[in-house]
Amino acid sequence: MLLSSIYRSKFVRCPLYGFIGLSNRENRLLNTIAMQRLSRIKQLAHTYVVYPSAVHTRFEHSLGTLHLADRVCDQLGFRKRERKVVRIAALLHDVGQGPFSHVWDEPMRWINGEDYSHEDVTKLIIESDTEIGRALGNLRSKVLEIFTEDTLSSDVISSDLDVDKMDYLRRDSYHTGVAYGLFDLERIIRTLGRMSEVGRDYLAVHEKGKDALESYRLARYAMHMQVYEHHARIIADDMFIKAIKSALEEGCLAKEELQISKDQNAFIDGFLKLDDFSIQHRILEGSTGIAKELIEDIRNRKLLKRAFKVPLTQRFVKHALRRRELARMNRNDIESAEEKIAKELGIDPAYVIVHLQSVEIKLYDSFEQMLRKKEKNIFVIGANGEPSLLDEESPISASHDPVRRLYVFCPEKYKKKAREIAEDKFKVKSVLSN
Amino acid sequence: MLLSSIYRSKFVRCPLYGFIGLSNRENRLLNTIAMQRLSRIKQLAHTYVVYPSAVHTRFEHSLGTLHLADRVCDQLGFRKRERKVVRIAALLHDVGQGPFSHVWDEPMRWINGEDYSHEDVTKLIIESDTEIGRALGNLRSKVLEIFTEDTLSSDVISSDLDVDKMDYLRRDSYHTGVAYGLFDLERIIRTLGRMSEVGRDYLAVHEKGKDALESYRLARYAMHMQVYEHHARIIADDMFIKAIKSALEEGCLAKEELQISKDQNAFIDGFLKLDDFSIQHRILEGSTGIAKELIEDIRNRKLLKRAFKVPLTQRFVKHALRRRELARMNRNDIESAEEKIAKELGIDPAYVIVHLQSVEIKLYDSFEQMLRKKEKNIFVIGANGEPSLLDEESPISASHDPVRRLYVFCPEKYKKKAREIAEDKFKVKSVLSN
Amino acid sequence: MLLSSIYRSKFVRCPLYGFIGLSNRENRLLNTIAMQRLSRIKQLAHTYVVYPSAVHTRFEHSLGTLHLADRVCDQLGFRKRERKVVRIAALLHDVGQGPFSHVWDEPMRWINGEDYSHEDVTKLIIESDTEIGRALGNLRSKVLEIFTEDTLSSDVISSDLDVDKMDYLRRDSYHTGVAYGLFDLERIIRTLGRMSEVGRDYLAVHEKGKDALESYRLARYAMHMQVYEHHARIIADDMFIKAIKSALEEGCLAKEELQISKDQNAFIDGFLKLDDFSIQHRILEGSTGIAKELIEDIRNRKLLKRAFKVPLTQRFVKHALRRRELARMNRNDIESAEEKIAKELGIDPAYVIVHLQSVEIKLYDSFEQMLRKKEKNIFVIGANGEPSLLDEESPISASHDPVRRLYVFCPEKYKKKAREIAEDKFKVKSVLSN
C-alpha cells in the first residue's frame, strides 16, 4: 500500500479494508459536525428490523468510499491534485443525507418538488457550511465541481460503476451477514480503464474484467431483492414516513424546516441537527397523537403486517388494463385507497399503507435503453480496443421491466378483513392467504 | 443444525452464525419494549470514536448469546426443559444494561452503592416487567433461578467461560475489524464437559481443548488492551460520566430515577425509556450548562486529549511509596486532583479528567488465586480424568498484577500546561511529550 | 449442531464448516485405499497453473459433501437409517474419479465409449472393492441404490441442486480466492423442501429461498466462466490428454488398463493406483518421447499459448453456415485440423491443440427445455403451494445457447504463424492480435 505520505497522517480501522489512511485535511473534515452527524444515520434505515446487525452508519461508508476512490484514482493514473479532490468528494458525498438515509427523500420531495435529491443538500453543505469550508480551504470549488460537472472524476463518485455502490454493496453484505453483495471488487479495480470519446474520457472495464462486472451487477440486483426491498423494512420505512406526515400536520415539525430555498444558513443549521434519533425524539416529545404512536410502534417493533400482496404480472393479474391501472397509481390514488380501506376497517388511515413497489433491475441495458438513458452506461473494452455494452456481451440478461408488486399493510388483527377489502377494491386476488 | 422443531418458528440472520432459530416464545420476548430497547444500546459504548464500525448493539449480542447457549446445552447433554430455560436466560441476560452499557454502572453506583451491578436490573425486569412476564409464562421463576442460584446452568450464562464472553469476543472482533478476539470457538465447544464435585457439576474443558482455551483467555486479554481499554474510548466514556454528574447537579436528571429500591414499577418504567440516544436528548434539551456542552462535544467528536500518562510500574515510578499512593487513589482523591488541576488551568473541573486505569489480566489464576477467588475457575480435565488448572498446565502465563496507568485528560489547548501541573502534583514524569 | 451421538466418534476440521463429525463406520471408510487415494487427486485438475492456491483435493470435498448431505437430510426430515445411507453415498460419490478428476473422463471415453462417466467406476468400487465392502457391511446395497435408483435420496446426491455442487462451488471459491461461488447456502438449506408428485417426492425450494436459488445458479455460471473454463487451465488439461494419447501410442500405458468391462478386480486394482502424480511418474519413467515431454512441460509450466481465438457468435463469425460448420466439428475434424496446422508449422501435432469450447449456462430452463431435459429441474414452491420453474419466476435469465469459442493453442514462438494458418483454414479472423 504505497499511499504517499500525506495520506498517512491518521489511520482508521475498517473491517473490509484493514486500515484507511487519511491526510490531515481529511481528518479535520471527519471531525466536523456535519460528518460526525453521519455516525447517527444508519446506512440501511430500518433494515435492522429484519437484519439485527444492520446498524452500520453512513459515516463508516463514507470512509470506505474514500478508500475505494483512492484505489480507482491510482488505477486510472490520476495526478496528485485530482486524486486529492476525488478522495474528498468521496468522503463528503453523503453529507446531505437525512435521517434514515433515503427515506428522508420522500418528505423532502413533498416540500421541494419531485426533482429533489439528497445531493442537493450535499452540494449546499459543501458550498455553505463554515466548518466544512474551513477544512476544505482552497479545494472547495474543485470538490464542488465533482458534484456539478460531468467528468471522468465525477464518474468515479457517481455513475453506474461508482465507488459509492462498490463500497455499499460489500459493506451491507458484511453487516447483514448475507453473501449477495460479494462481487469481485479486486478484479474490477484491476481491469478498470478509461475510454476516450469525443469531449472526454469515460469509465470502462477491460474485457478481462467482464465476469467481475457481471458479478457486480448481479450483486446489485440480489442486494435489492434480498435486503433493500425486504417487505418488513419497507413497512417500517413507510410507517416512519406516515409519522413525518402526521408530525407536519400536528405542527410538531414545520414545513419550513424541510424547505431548502428560503434561508440557506438557517436550513443547514436545522438540517445538521437531524439524525435517526433526534427526529424520533422530536416527535416523541412534540407529538401527542398519531406521529408519536407510530414512532413508538417502530421502536418497539410493533410493525404493521402484510395483509395483501400481488405481483403485477400476467400470471397474477391477467386483465391487462387492470394491470396497467394498478401500476400507474399515483400518490393521490394511493392515499385515497388507503383512506377507503381504513374507513371500512374503522381505523385511522395512518395505520393503512398501500405500497406500490417497483424494483428496477438496473445495470442491464440494451442498446435501445442506452440511447434513452441519462446515466452513464458501462462499456466493456474488447481485446481489440473496441467498446461494447455488457448486455451485448453476456449470456446473462435481465428483464428490462421492473419487478412490480402491490402491497397493503395494516395492524395484525385487521389482516383478514383488509385483504378482503383490498381484493374487492383492486379486483385481484392476494397471493397471501393469511 | 438439528434444532428440534420448536426452535424453527423464526430464523434471524447473524453474520457470525448464519441463521439463529427461535421458538415462538423467544420471538415474543424479542418483540418486547425491554428487548427492543437493547437495539438502541451500543455493545461497546463510545468505542466507535476509535473504531467507526463498532456500533453494533446489545440486541444483536443477546441473540448470539442465545445461539451459543443452545450449542453448549447440546454439548453438555442438557434435557429439553433445561435447555429452554438456559436459552431464554441467555437472551435476557443483558436486559438490565443501561445507556452505553457498562458506562451506566458508574452513576448507578453513586446512587445504589458500590455493590450495584446491571444484573440487579436484569433480575428486576425478569421478575416484574409485565410484557416480559406474559411472554415468559410459567418459565419465569426457572429463568430467574439462572441469575440467582449457583448451578451448572448458571455457569453457562455467567462464569469464566460463559457464552456471554464467547459471543462478545468474537462479535466485537467482527464489528471492529480486528482479529484479536478470534479464539477457537468450535474446539472449545466440542471439548466442553462437566466435572462432578461435591454438591454439583462444574464446567470444564477436556485436555484436547487446552490450546483453544489458551486462545480464549488470550483473546480476552488482547481485546481488553486493544479495544475495550483504548484511551480515546475511555475519554469519551468519562466525558459522558461527567455529563451525567453535571446533569444530576443541574437537576435535569433526578437521583430518584436512578434509584432501584424505591418504587420498582416506576423505576422500570423510567429505566426502559433510557437508551444511548434518549439520555443524550434528555440532556441536550434539559441542560443549559456543562452537561449539554459535554454531550455536544462527544457527538461532534471534540474530545479531550491525553495531557499526561504514566504506567504505574517500577520503571516509570521508581519510588515505591509514591507508586502505592497513586495506585490507591479513591474517588475523592481523584476529584480533588481534578479540581486542583482545573483551578490552576482556570477552567471548569468538568473538563479535566484524572483516570486511574487498571486492566486485570483475567483468567490467569495460580493455585493461590484460585483459593481466594470468588468466581468459578476453569478446570482442564486430563486424559486420566484428573482436573488441573490451566495456569499449571500452560507454558504461557500472565502477571497476576493488573496493568495500571494514570492519565490526565483535558482540552487540546491546555495539554502542555496540564502536563506540567500533573507532573508537579503527582511528582512523576509523563511518558507523553506533547 | 445436534448430531446424534453416532456421528461424534471422530471430528475433522474443515475450513468451511468448522468441524465435520463422523461415525465409526465413516471413519473406517475414510481410511481405505480407495478414499485416501482421493487425497492425491486435485479437485480442479490443472487450475493451479492459474490459481496457485487451487490444489485442494477430492478427499476434502468428499468430507464436505457428507456434511452438507447431513444438513439436507435433517432439513428434509429423513429417518436415521436413510440419513446414514445418504451420508455415506455423499462420502463415496467421487471414489471413481480418475487422475485430474474430469480430465480423465476423456481417455476413458476413448476406450469405454461416449456414455462413460466416472460414476460407473464409483458404482463398481462400491460394489466390488473388498476394503470398502468390509467397512460398508450390510449398508452396501442401500448405498449402491443411491447411485442406481431414482429417488429423493438420490436427488440429494445428484441433481440440479445437489450437495456435491453446493459444496464444490463454495469450496472452490475458498481455495481459489474468488468470491463467485459464495451463494447463500444457509438460506437454500433452510428453504429446501419436498414436492410430492405422482410416484415420488422431488427436491424443491420454497419461494422464500428464490433469491438464494438465483444466487446459486449464478454462482455456478460465474465459477464456470472465471475458474473452470479458464483458458490456461484448459491448455494444461488438453496437454495432459495429448500426453495420455501419446503414452497409449507409445505403449507405456495399455488400453486394457482403462477398460472397465474385462476383469473388474484387475481393473479396480489398477485404477486405485492411479492419481495425479502416479500417472505423471508412469509417463516420466515409461516414455522416452512426446508423452514425457508434454508432462515435463506441464510440470515446469511451459504451457502452449493461445494463437487463435474466436467466439462463435454472429458478431465475430457473420457467415451462418460457417458458424454452424465450426460449431459442429467432431473429434475427427479437430484432429485433422490439428494435423494440418502442425504440418504447416513443421511441428508434431501433439503441440497443436484445437479446442472447441462450449460452456452451457446450466440451470436456466425454459418450460420447453424442462420438457426435453433428462436431469431433474428445480422447482420453486409458491406461497400458495403451487410449483413453478425458477426461469418463469425470475427477471434474470440466460441465453439457453451455450457460449461457444474456438481456440488454437501452440508453442509461444509459433503463435503468429499459427494464427495466420488458422484464420486461413477456418476462414475467420482471430480476436487475439498477438
Added chain:
Amino acid sequence: MLLSSIYRSKFVRCPLYGFIGLSNRENRLLNTIAMQRLSRIKQLAHTYVVYPSAVHTRFEHSLGTLHLADRVCDQLGFRKRERKVVRIAALLHDVGQGPFSHVWDEPMRWINGEDYSHEDVTKLIIESDTEIGRALGNLRSKVLEIFTEDTLSSDVISSDLDVDKMDYLRRDSYHTGVAYGLFDLERIIRTLGRMSEVGRDYLAVHEKGKDALESYRLARYAMHMQVYEHHARIIADDMFIKAIKSALEEGCLAKEELQISKDQNAFIDGFLKLDDFSIQHRILEGSTGIAKELIEDIRNRKLLKRAFKVPLTQRFVKHALRRRELARMNRNDIESAEEKIAKELGIDPAYVIVHLQSVEIKLYDSFEQMLRKKEKNIFVIGANGEPSLLDEESPISASHDPVRRLYVFCPEKYKKKAREIAEDKFKVKSVLSN
C-alpha cells in the same frame, strides 16, 4: 495499492491478499523448473493426515512472502533498487526446500552434518542454477547477499519478525481452518520501523503496535502447539524419515544424491527432481522392502499409533535425574531404545518410533536470553524513542523452557505391550491408558 508500474506486468490471485502483482523478471523466475517444483511440495508436509485441507504448497507461500516483503519495504521506505532485490529474495527463499519441507532436513543432516539447513541449498541454487541465473541477470549477487550478509534487508526475509513467518502463520491458518494464526498483520506492518544502532539499522515495532506484536508471537506459539507439532502429523513425518533411512540402506536411494559438497551441478540436477511425490514413487518402484511398506502405509493412512506419552515435567517425572536423562537422549540412545522395544515386540525396528519432542516457546526473550541469543530480537520503540524488549513490556510471558514430551509410536495392535515395555524401560508411567 500503488505498486509502481513494473510490478503490474502480471497479477496472481491470492486468497489472503487479493491479487499479487509481479514484474516481468519475477514472472520469469516463477516459470523456472526450480520454482515450479515448489508447487509439488506441501507447505506442511504430512499435516494433511490431521487437517485434510492442508495441502497448500511452498509455491503459494513464496508468492505471499514476496507480497508481504513489498509491503514491508514500502513501510520502511526502501529505495526502488533495494525493494526489487528484497522482493526477489522473498520469492526465492524456499527454493532449497526438499520433499515434505522441513522433514527433508533430517536425512540431509545425516549426510551433510548437523549444521545443514535448507538455506544452504537455497543459496546454492541461486548461485548456480542456470535457468534461475538467466532470469536474475545482474541482480544475482545482490539477491544472494540477502542470504549471506547481515543487514536490515536480510532481517525482512529472515529474523524473529520476518515476512516468511508473517505469511505462513496466516496462510496455514487459512488452509487448515483454525484461527490460531490470525495475528494483527495490518497493524504490525503499519507500526514497523527501523532502529539505528552502531553499524546498522534493525527492525523494530513502535509501541502502538505492541499488542499486535503480542498477537504475533502468541499466534506462533499456538500454531506450533495445535498444528505444526500435532502428534499424528509427527507420526507420519517420522514414518517418512524411517522410509528414507530404509531406502538408503536398501540402496534404492544413494547417499551421494543427498550430499551437497561433491559435484554441485549434479547435486542441483538431482535435487530439482525431488518433490513430495517423486520421492514416494522412487521408493514405491525401487524398494521391495520396508521403505516401500512404510510409504504405502502413509499413503493409505495406516499410521502408527501413540503407545506411550509422557510430558517431561516435574509433575509426571518426579525424579529429576531421570528427567534429565530422558531429555538428554541423543540419536543413538533413541535408536537403541527403538531397537530394544522392537525386539521385545518381535517386530522390525522400522515400526517402532521413539520421539523426543521439544517445542520451544520462541519469541519470548528475557534480557538474559537476549544476550545469549544469536537471532535478532524484536525491539519495541517507546513513545520517547527508547527501545525495550517485548518481554519487559508485556504482562504476558512464557516459560523459557521448551515443552518436552517423550512418545513411543507403534502399530495399533502392539500398543498395550509397547506401553508396558516403554514404562519399564524409561521407568516412568505413560499418561495414555490405551
